[in-house]
Amino acid sequence: MTAPKYHLTSYGCQMNKLDSELVETKLQQRGYSAATAEADADVVLINTCSVRQHAEDRVWSKLGKLRIRKRTEPQLVVGVIGCMAQEHKRYMLARMPHIDLIVGPSAFGDIDDTVEKARTRNRELVAQREPARTKHEVVGAGMVSVDHGISGDSIKRNVKVRPHQSQAYMSIMRGCNMPCSYCIVPTTRGDEISRPIADLVDEANRLVDDGVSEITLLGQTVNAYGRDLKGQDATLARLLRELHGIPALRRLAFITSHPNFLSPDLIDVLAELPKLSRYLHLPAQSGSNAMLKAMRRGYTVERYKKRIEQLWAKVPDMELHSDFIVGYPGETEEDFEATVALMKELRFSQSYIFKYSPRPGTLSAELVDDVCDAEKNRRNQVLLAVQEELSAERNQAVVGSTVEVLVEGESKVAGRMTGRTSQHRLIHFASTDKQLVGQYVPVTVTEALAHSCVGDLQGHDAAEGGAHDLQYDRDLDHEQDPAQVSGS
């Protein structure tokens, strides 16, 4: 008998992608294999994100297409997992009765059982030729599994299930205890639960033994790590020290941090430990105190800036990344200008800019969404343009220097390879040597673009294709960075 095949699509942040790896581990341990195409799969799973409306819209659209497929393939198992599953479980089943299973993040620990039950039930339905109630209706097994308290973290990770040979993400905590008014994460992911340091060190060692040299630690408020592990002296600073001691580990990063937990201890660790990456994702969200208060962020602009001053006093080469929300309810032109001013003052290297959209179930959804779409779009465009200038300026600062690049793969444009520095700077260089993937190579930066740099490989046989063509470089520059954890 051939092994049943699954296909898993992930939306949203890096945390979701890592969850998908854990779900795949469970299914493979159960004897399932990955389908090369969704059309070949017996089980189609969608790992969803609730943080923004756009991500939800894509899931609804995909489910609509699967409904059509299920009319001719009634045994097909369709599953929705992740944040939307947690948040909209009943509504989803009512709107899309062809869904067979709905599994929230806290129930990934036995997802293989749930999938297997749905598959058995569908086979029984088909064997009995149980008809759909109307010609157009497609009925699923409708199993909901959201509150088991067995998250993916309880799964002993199969370190071989990962997209990159030399890079890996590690979830060190789940959930969030912060009260940000616009955010659905505390509802969908629950309270903060940190994994014990010993487990994390063990997992990191297994990843490194399997060839990983760069690990990025994930958490919605990653620098609040350990608050719930009472009496264990568990902090992010201590965890970083422990992981830093793994000899073959070469780079260590963490996302996403909250400004309130950028402690002096953490700054000291960043200053002391050379393997720690030189970028910090520390979302400011707004440059207006009125907006920060309305968003219940728990800090002021002055306090945020003070933390950054303290950081740069000890780690001057630390690149700063941020998130900003434009068009939050009540945001005036003056509030928005304050955000522009903060961005320019701190000269962020990268920012993710989001137009506010109310998420049902959050505090801010009760407010009048009074900044119109056109104005949100305008503010979004203004901030994007400012950020683009700043990013180009930060990239320009490294032109002429030789940087260490961890090669990630071939560029989308033929004849070039691509990788990142410890400051998370995307670097393209002329080479066709796929053997470089996973290696750390020196590249002399020759040109700065808004989102990336172009350089010349040193000390290796650089391939043909070094001449710079403007359109070519622009194409390269739009290879964007997906590595973000929603939240904080």
Ligand code: SF4
């Ligand atoms: S924005 Fe970040 S810190 Fe605030 S509630 Fe959401 S995940 Fe927590």
